[in-house]
Amino acid sequence: MHSEVDFITYLEAFIPLSVEAKMALSGALKVRQYAKREHIVPLNGVNDVISFVVKGCVREYYLNEQTEEVVVWFGLEKDIAVSLPSFISQQPSHTAIQAIEPTKVIQISRENLYQLYDQFHEIERLGRIIAEHYLMNSDAYIKELQTQNAAERYQHLMEQKPQILQRVPLSMIASFLGISGETLSRIRSKRANY
Numbered sequence: 001m002h003s004e005v006d007f008i009t010y011l012e013a014f015i016p017l018s019v020e021a022k023m024a025l026s027g028a029l030k031v032r033q034y035a036k037r038e039h040i041v042p043l044n045g046v047n048d049v050i051s052f053v054v055k056g057c058v059r060e061y062y063l064n065e066q067t068e069e070v071v072v073w074f075g076l077e078k079d080i081a082v083s084l085p086s087f088i089s090q091q092p093s094h095t096a097i098q099a100i101e102p103t104k105v106i107q108i109s110r111e112n113l114y115q116l117y118d119q120f121h122e123i124e125r126l127g128r129i130i131a132e133h134y135l136m137n138s139d140a141y142i143k144e145l146q147t148q149n150a151a152e153r154y155q156h157l158m159e160q161k162p163q164i165l166q167r168v169p170l171s172m173i174a175s176f177l178g179i180s181g182e183t184l185s186r187i188r189s190k191r192a193n194y
Contacts, residue, residue: 028112047086056103
């Protein structure tokens with residue numbers, strides 16, 4: 001994906017858009033580059049843009065009581081990066097979104113998106129469908145944390161995003177799985193011996 005046109009084509013997999021809606025949407029999009037370790041949404045910052053990952057890798061994390069970073073999500077190409085509660089409420093986000101590697105995104109501001117919602121019912125419907133998709137993924141992640149052990153969560157991560165191992169430090173993967181680096185090493189060596 002290299003442009004706003006490709007992004008709109010991606011969106012049309014959810015619902016078709018009229019020529020007028022596509023033109024208005026295209027005019028509201030901005031391309032932005034983030035350096036490795038740069039924040040798209042800082043901790044306690046207000047998330048006022050939705051970011052579509054064109055190229056790169058991002059993570060969403062928060063700080064626990066011991067001020068350790070706890071990773072809750074990884075985003076790769078074609079993923080949408082947003083702290084939805086902050087985006088909707090315009091309150092500070094309890095999670096941060098950060099580029100793990102140099103990352104190119106296509107963004108739309110909350111202000112522009114809500115204006116498009118008012119102008120085009122189809123874009124409003126598209127926003128609802130994407131929000132539902134986001135909430136379903138969040139719910140699936142919470143269920144995994146509650147019902148799967150670390151080895152099962154690791155297996156699921158490798159099935160969903162196998163390139164994560166090449167692109168993300170093992171310490172972040174361990175944080176995402178809720179385990180120590182040593183436990184992750186044991187899980188990986190067991191899998192390698194199968």
